[in-house]
Amino acid sequence: MTDTTTTKAMITPRLLLTALLTALLLTACGGSGAKFTDSGTPLPFPRADGPIQRQDGGPQPTPQGSFKVCKNDNECSGTYFKCKVTNTATTGMCSHSCTTNNDCAPGFACITGTTVGLSASCAQLCTATSSCPTGMICATLSDGVKACIPDGWAISGCSSGAQKCSGTNLSVCKSGAWQTESCDLLCMQAGYGKATGCQFDPAKSLEVCICGPAGCQSGQQQCSGLSLGVCQSGTWNVQTCDALCKQGGMGKPQICKYDPTKGTDSCFCYGGLLGDPCASQADCKVGTCGAGGWCTTFCASDSDCGSNTLNSKNYCLETGQAGTYVCFPWCSSQTTCTEFPGTTCQKNVVTKDGKQVLGVCSF
16 A cells, blocks of 8 residues: 555655656647757748748747858758758758758748759749848859859759740750750741740740741741741741752751842752761762761872862872872861861871872861
């Protein structure tokens, strides 16, 4: 039988005070202590209509610690307890992980940079007139979001469907990568005239191409890069110059521009002569498509090599194989060799005929 008198005597004033303090602390902490998970990750801040809201319906929590640049986790604390870095920089930012923008405090967004090793993290939003923490810049990320990131970071990638202008070109995000096309080409493919610009459209909240009036006059032609739009029955039919050149029995396309002899835009094609650029044998009407990217043939003298479509002479020179001579295109500078990737303008060479020439394109 228990002695109730002894039991009551064991509840001393010190024990009673300890019990009361413990109860008060548990009540103040919501019965769970710190607002962190077992892994040390701060609990997200779900937002209903903008402000931070506690999931348990209690008072709104305030983010603790500072969003700032850092070198390691020891420099971070509170909500922004983790030093997030990329694989291209040593300076990081004090932040925490997120899945969506709702996991971040108001004025912050969930950003990512998978190609540089940045996992999804909360970053402070900014504008051209707002300031970022010391050591950070207000950067327009690849999907158009403006956020504060450490100076020197370069986050690539994009959100599917995002669009951005670059002059009169429009880049569209497809499968996480930017694909850039000419606004002129996009406008003509959609049945409109050439683009008059590229700018932000508030109605669509996107940057878009601004096209000329719809419709066209039959026979009218317009260039867009190495593509040509031809008006047929009031509608633009766009084809690549490469396809049009091959249809005409010519070589690679040279350029698309206004042709004064026709009074309209046209594709200018190489004739597939020796010294003309080629990507395949189909581009050469004379000789073969050599490793240098031009139409060539074996030769015994300079006269065997003739001239290319632009009337530039070719010359007969020895290859790396002793006793083997082929035709090389003439050059005056490196610019002349841009049609032949990987080659340089080799100066003051001596041809099979013993003639010293200014230069030829060669590896």
